Amino acid sequence: MESMSVLRGEASSSSSASSRTSFAALLGESLWALARECPAAYHQTVRRLQGAAVLVDVGGERVVVHGSADGHELRPPVAGEPPPTATLTATPSVLLGLLDGELTVLDCLLDERLHLVGSVHELLVLHEALDWYLRGAVRTSAFPDLLRRFRRWARHGR
Numbered sequence: 001m002e003s004m005s006v007l008r009g010e011a012s013s014s015s016s017a018s019s020r021t022s023f024a025a026l027l028g029e030s031l032w033a034l035a036r037e038c039p040a041a042y043h044q045t046v047r048r049l050q051g052a053a054v055l056v057d058v059g060g061e062r063v064v065v066h067g068s069a070d071g072h073e074l075r076p077p078v079a080g081e082p083p084p085t086a087t088l089t090a091t092p093s094v095l096l097g098l099l100d101g102e103l104t105v106l107d108c109l110l111d112e113r114l115h116l117v118g119s120v121h122e123l124l125v126l127h128e129a130l131d132w133y134l135r136g137a138v139r140t141s142a143f144p145d146l147l148r149r150f151r152r153w154a155r156h157g158r
Helices: 017-021 023-037 039-048 092-099 105-110 120-137 143-157
Strands: 004-007 010-013 053-058 061-067 071-075 086-090 114-118
Touching (some): 039 061, 039 071, 092 105, 114 120
Antiparallel strands (some): 004 010, 061 071, 086 114
């Protein structure tokens, strides 16, 4: 898996063209699009993640998201690091159901299709970050294509 970062408005990536269809690459592209097209939502998202290490596991693909006042960093988890402050685990189909409004977070938590692990404080911070991310996503022209690519990845690309 690649390492991606956005710091002070600049994007960098060590990803290859073939890995652009990975979940981590799509997440990285979405954060970059948010930074470019809806900077207020991007700033609020990464500010809330400041100091956090959120492990996101979607369909077995794992990426750690770090946020700061200056930007974000995505990278694969590294053995021996301190544990993440919060973890989100779901299948691609659950994420699509949530994005499409066909599922609710509460129902997915209750029937164990969505797993959130962390302290109450960290989970509230993650919720706030996700809320700002989604507020920006609906205002960003790149997101419909990213969502289409995520659907394709969820069906075929893993």
